[in-house]
Amino acid sequence: MNITFWGTRGSISAPLSASGVRSKIVDAVMAVAQAPESATLAERGAAEAFVDAMPFAQRGTFGGNTSCVEVETDRPDHFLICDLGTGVREAALSALGRLEGRSGTFDVLLSHLHWDHIMGFPFFVPAYIPGHVIRIHGCHAQLEEALKAQQSAPCFPVPFAALGATIEFHVLTPGETTEIAGFSVTPTPQHHGNDSYGYRLERAGKCVVYSTDSEHRIEDDTDLERFARFFQGADLVIFDAMYSLADAATVKEDWGHSSNVMGVELCQRAGAKRLALFHHEPVHGDAKLQALLEQTLRYEILTRESNVLDVIAGYDGLVVSV
Numbered sequence: 195m196n197i198t199f200w201g202t203r204g205s206i207s208a209p210l211s212a213s214g215v216r217s218k219i220v221d222a223v224m225a226v227a228q229a230p231e232s233a234t235l236a237e238r239g240a241a242e243a244f245v246d247a248m249p250f251a252q253r254g255t256f257g258g259n260t261s262c263v264e265v266e267t268d269r270p271d272h273f274l275i276c277d278l279g280t281g282v283r284e285a286a287l288s289a290l291g292r293l294e295g296r297s298g299t300f301d302v303l304l305s306h307l308h309w310d311h312i313m314g315f316p317f318f319v320p321a322y323i324p325g326h327v328i329r330i331h332g333c334h335a336q337l338e339e340a341l342k343a344q345q346s347a348p349c350f351p352v353p354f355a356a357l358g359a360t361i362e363f364h365v366l367t368p369g370e371t372t373e374i375a376g377f378s379v380t381p382t383p384q385h386h387g388n389d390s391y392g393y394r395l396e397r398a399g400k401c402v403v404y405s406t407d408s409e410h411r412i413e414d415d416t417d418l419e420r421f422a423r424f425f426q427g428a429d430l431v432i433f434d435a436m437y438s439l440a441d442a443a444t445v446k447e448d449w450g451h452s453s454n455v456m457g458v459e460l461c462q463r464a465g466a467k468r469l470a471l472f473h474h475e476p477v478h479g480d481a482k483l484q485a486l487l488e489q490t491l492r493y494e495i496l497t498r499e500s501n502v503l504d505v506i507a508g509y510d511g512l513v514v515s516v
């Protein structure tokens with residue numbers, strides 16, 4: 195089962211600037227000049243191999259789109275999407291490409307209704323095409339109201355009522371398991387301004403947890419234990435690691451987000467197999483995000499008891515298999 199990260203940024207989109215691209219090119223040119231094999235790098239294959247061996251933050255970017263993750267279902271015309279951040283625009287184009295003109299069903303799980311998790315929907319192309327079915331699930335009673343409000347005048351030119359697809363809203367009950375797109379889906383409440391919900395998705399013996407915009411307190415063991423159970427044995431936990439532990443425990447306490455260190459601790463306690471750092475701080479550039487990942491990898495080794503926890507950082511375009 196493939197999980198595709200279409201948007202991994204928190205709070206607001208943060209695209210790479212021209213000066214950011216230039217800086218990466220300068221680093222690459224300097225690396226080529228210093229490489230013993232520099233004379234062979236005019237050949238494309240050799241150049242590609244050289245670039246692939248560079249650190250991710252130099253050769254790529256974590257990306258700038260806000261939260262959107264697609265979890266593969268067992269049907270080619272059925273899509274399961276977590277959150278409608280700006281990443282959903284590309285998720286939609288990819289899905290339409292795979293549908294090759296057929297109609298599709300899109301089940302969406304919304305963590306909450308903050309802008310960064312819904313702002314991609316007005317650009318979700320299938321919503322405009324009759325024949326597609328879009329079912330939006332979430333635990334907030336204002337689900338429908340929020341999505342309609344975001345497309346109302348004078349903030350957007352196309353009203354929600356003009357959308358051509360069949361669009362339904364389903365309010366879920368936290369703690370109750372519902373069958374959605376072939377998955378057993380269980381939501382849980384999370385500590386976040388205006389509330390948010392994490393989702394545990396299970397299908398064919400595999401488990402993916404989507405838990406973003408969630409603050410955890412080191413001193414609240416009852417809450418930590420509840421989340422350790424929620425993450426129990428997961429193949430992949432997509433986790434709000436917006437801050438470093440130092441930030442999360444001091445200046446940004448009560449801001450409703452969590453840290454890389456808390457992600458490792460909860461996943462270790464839960465016996466989860468892989469942790470994906472997610473909802474990256476928009477202020478952090480690629481080098482800082484890479485440094486946070488490396489710090490997290492060292493922390494996992496230092497605190498490892500028996501099971502190895504594989505730690506990765508989500509980036510726009512990343513595909514992970516479980």
Ligand SMILES: [Zn+2]
Binds near residue numbers: 204205261310311473
């Ligand atoms: Zn957010």
Ligand SMILES: [Zn+2]
Binds near residue numbers: 306308386390407
């Ligand atoms: Zn939020």
